[in-house]
Amino acid sequence: MSDMAVTRELFDQVMVPNYAPAEVIPVRGQGARVWDQQNREYIDFAGGIAVNCLGHCHPALVSALKEQGEKLWHLSNVLTNEPALRLAKKLVDATFADKVYFCNSGAEANEAALKLARRYAIDHFGADKTQIIAFKQGFHGRTFFTVTVGGQAAYSDGFGPKPADVDHVEYNDLDALKAMMSDRTCAVVMEPLQGEGGIISPEPDFVKAVRELCDQHNALLVFDEVQTGVGRTGASMPTWIWA
Ligand SMILES: Cc1ncc(COP(=O)(O)O)c(C=O)c1O
Known part of the structure; x- marks a missing residue:
């Protein structure tokens, strides 16, 4: 099996064309560099992707992986x-x-957060408190609930009835959010900095106002920090956001 010819054409034969990978197949990496099957060298300016921007084969990571792999799998x-x-x-x-x-994934984390928010609101405030408000051009994962909350029709439409009671407003549009919110609002879901939507920063006052609106309506504020968490964007969020 290891002698099998592995080419880019094989991708088209045996893989679902969900993505369209480049012609090059990297086989080895070191730091910011990768080498392809023909031993051609490339600089990987992404250093990985999204949250996995760790470069390639850092010795500390390789050693941690080996050590644990030999202990308990x-x-x-x-x-x-x-x-x-x-x-x-x-x-x-x-x-x-x-x-x-x-x-296992950001989608699963958000799916759990959304379910938890719904359960909390229903248990504490009654069966009607189910409205989830999210922001247009957001991204929260690829499950049906999370694409619905994500607010991008290209990902969420064409699969029949979606999970209900999910509404969207423009990011940074406080008036629209105010108009949409009520005591029926179960949760507001936001990326503290929109990633897929085009690296859109919130106005500092916007995040604070969202926090206040949620408190006012007994709604939960769910931060999707799949991209931005663990200090990736530098200094951490001010503590008042979590209060
Ligand atoms: C903000 C945000 N939330 C959730 C996800 C989904 O994470 P995953 O691909 O691990 O399911 C992503 C990226 O893919 C993301 O950018």
Whole structure:
């Protein structure tokens, strides 16, 4: 099997064309450089992608991976494990959060946050409090609930009835948000800085006003920090946002 010819054409034969990768197939990387099957060298200006912008094969990462791989590979949720507990403690100590939930993707994290927000609102305020407000051109993942909340028709339409009671307003448009919100609002979901939408920063007063509106209407404010979290954008959010 390892002698099999692996070419870009093979992608078109055996892979679902969800993406259209370049002709080049990198086989090795080091720092900012990658080499293809013909040993041609490239500089990878992305250094990975999105949150995985770690460059290629940093020795510290390779060694951590090897060390754990030789110790214990995988466990089910029936058992916990030391690395997960160490990481959870570090995250709790470094952030506003009291608890950590690990999952496989940003979509899954947001799906869980949306379900949790709905359950919380229904349990505490009644069955009518289900409206989720999000921002146009947002992105929150590829599940049906998260593409619906994402507000980009290209991702969410054409699959029949969507999860209900999801509304959208323009990012940074406080008046539109005010007009849309009521005591029926369960949660407002926002990226603290829109990524896929085109790297759009919020006006500082906008985020503060969203926080206040949520408090006023007993709505939860869900920050999707899949791209922006863990200090990737520099200094952390001011603490009043979490209050
Ligand atoms: C803001 C934001 N939320 C959620 C996601 C979805 O994350 P994942 O691709 O890990 O499901 C992404 C990117 O893909 C994102 O940019």
